[in-house]
Amino acid sequence: MRAAKRTLLITGGSGYLGRHLTVRATDAFQVYTTYHTHPRQIKAGQPLPLDLTRRDDALRVITTLAPQAIIHTAAINPGAGSEAEMMRVNATGARYVAEAAVAVGARLIHLSSDVIHSGRHAPYDDASPPTPLNGYARSKAAAEAAVAAVGPTAAMVRTSLIYGLSEIDSGTASFVARLQAGQPLVLFSDAVRQPIWVESLATALLKLVEQPWAGPLNVVGRQVLTREAFGRRMLAWWGIDTRDLLQTARAADISDTIPLDLRLTVAQAEHLLHMTFPGVDEVLAQAETEGRVPVKLGVGRKRNRPPETLCPRSGRERRSTER
Numbered sequence: 233m234r235a236a237k238r239t240l241l242i243t244g245g246s247g248y249l250g251r252h253l254t255v256r257a258t259d260a261f262q263v264y265t266t267y268h269t270h271p272r273q274i275k276a277g278q279p280l281p282l283d284l285t286r287r288d289d290a291l292r293v294i295t296t297l298a299p300q301a302i303i304h305t306a307a308i309n310p311g312a313g314s315e316a317e318m319m320r321v322n323a324t325g326a327r328y329v330a331e332a333a334v335a336v337g338a339r340l341i342h343l344s345s346d347v348i349h350s351g352r353h354a355p356y357d358d359a360s361p362p363t364p365l366n367g368y369a370r371s372k373a374a375a376e377a378a379v380a381a382v383g384p385t386a387a388m389v390r391t392s393l394i395y396g397l398s399e400i401d402s403g404t405a406s407f408v409a410r411l412q413a414g415q416p417l418v419l420f421s422d423a424v425r426q427p428i429w430v431e432s433l434a435t436a437l438l439k440l441v442e443q444p445w446a447g448p449l450n451v452v453g454r455q456v457l458t459r460e461a462f463g464r465r466m467l468a469w470w471g472i473d474t475r476d477l478l479q480t481a482r483a484a485d486i487s488d489t490i491p492l493d494l495r496l497t498v499a500q501a502e503h504l505l506h507m508t509f510p511g512v513d514e515v516l517a518q519a520e521t522e523g524r525v526p527v528k529l530g531v532g533r534k535r536n537r538p539p540e541t542l543c544p545r546s547g548r549e550r551r552s553t554e555r
């Protein structure tokens with residue numbers, strides 16, 4: 233007789249990462265997943281409503297289910313709420329999830345961000361303490377602290393810009409929306425990140441469920457790219473004609489709350505999880521080799537599908553994409 237699958241709760245199954253992760257997780261787990269306002273965005277798993285601002289509800293939902301593991305992806309991202317809201321959902325909400333995880337003895341993987349760092353002392357290793365510069369970063373740093381205080385065995389995955397090749401990421405989607413509206417799009421030439429392919433991240437998170445790793449762990453792509461270079465590659469992938477609307481600027485000239493150098497070391501996670509985290513060019517080259525795109529990278533190429541069909545949430549663009 234086959235053993236029953238273990239129960240995995242993925243919060244935020246209606247979000248970008250959650251949609252990919254739930255689909256990937258169903259092979260190995262009985263998957264339950266949560267939504268806040270977009271139940272129809274869920275692709276796999278049993279949907280459950282969850283409002284992370286309501287402690288009693290959060291504890292009831294999770295303790296009633298009593299999953300063996302929880303991957304906590306739900307959060308408010310930059311541009312989607314005030315700093316106070318981000319603190320309530322991202323930090324206090326993460327604490328409720330950690331409390332419930334401890335109550336039922338669930339393995340907890342919490343999603344954090346590279347932007348908890350100031351970008352002034354890169355490269356950052358896994359144990360580097362947070363030095364947040366802006367409201368979103370403060371909420372994610374506070375979330376890490378809350379999760380660690382409640383459940384010291386939880387893993388906290390510090391990741392970077394998440395992108396995929398089959399569904400446009402929300403950052404690129406917001407760029408497309410600007411371009412379609414005929415508005416100039418400014419991309420930063422001095423802010424570097426290590427974008428992560430959503431499929432690599434999903435694999436890493438599911439592997440991490442099986443590992444006893446506690447505390448922060450960097451899970452980012454190997455390739456360091458400026459925000460401009462990454463934006464151009466994604467726009468090219470999606471066949472977007474940037475016309476003459478794309479401009480470059482230095483983030484340092486605009487604001488002192490944008491971290492500039494977010495290089496993170498990945499050796500620890502690659503060793504622990506027995507995998508590598510390919511960079512953007514490697515992922516794109518592999519896709520081309522597999523015939524998944526008939527185009528060479530280049531800006532301004534037109535493909536057949538209009539961009540709006542590539543973005544399931546185009547009515548819900550974010551004002552800022554620096555998460």
Ligand SMILES: NC(=O)c1ccc[n+]([C@@H]2O[C@H](COP(=O)([O-])OP(=O)(O)OC[C@H]3O[C@@H](n4cnc5c(N)ncnc54)[C@H](OP(=O)(O)O)[C@@H]3O)[C@@H](O)[C@H]2O)c1
Pocket residue numbers: 243244245246247248249250266267268269270271282283284285304305306307308309321343344345346372391392393394395402555
């Ligand atoms: N995307 C990136 O580039 C990036 C980079 C670094 C770190 N991260 C982290 O990775 C995780 C996933 O990001 P993502 O881009 O997949 O996020 P996303 O697409 O914005 O999805 C956010 C999810 O959180 C849910 N949510 C929002 N407010 C909630 C509330 N009050 N109660 C319960 N659920 C709520 C949303 O539910 P509804 O849609 O149903 O309302 C949605 O499922 C987040 O923790 C984020 O901080 C993301």
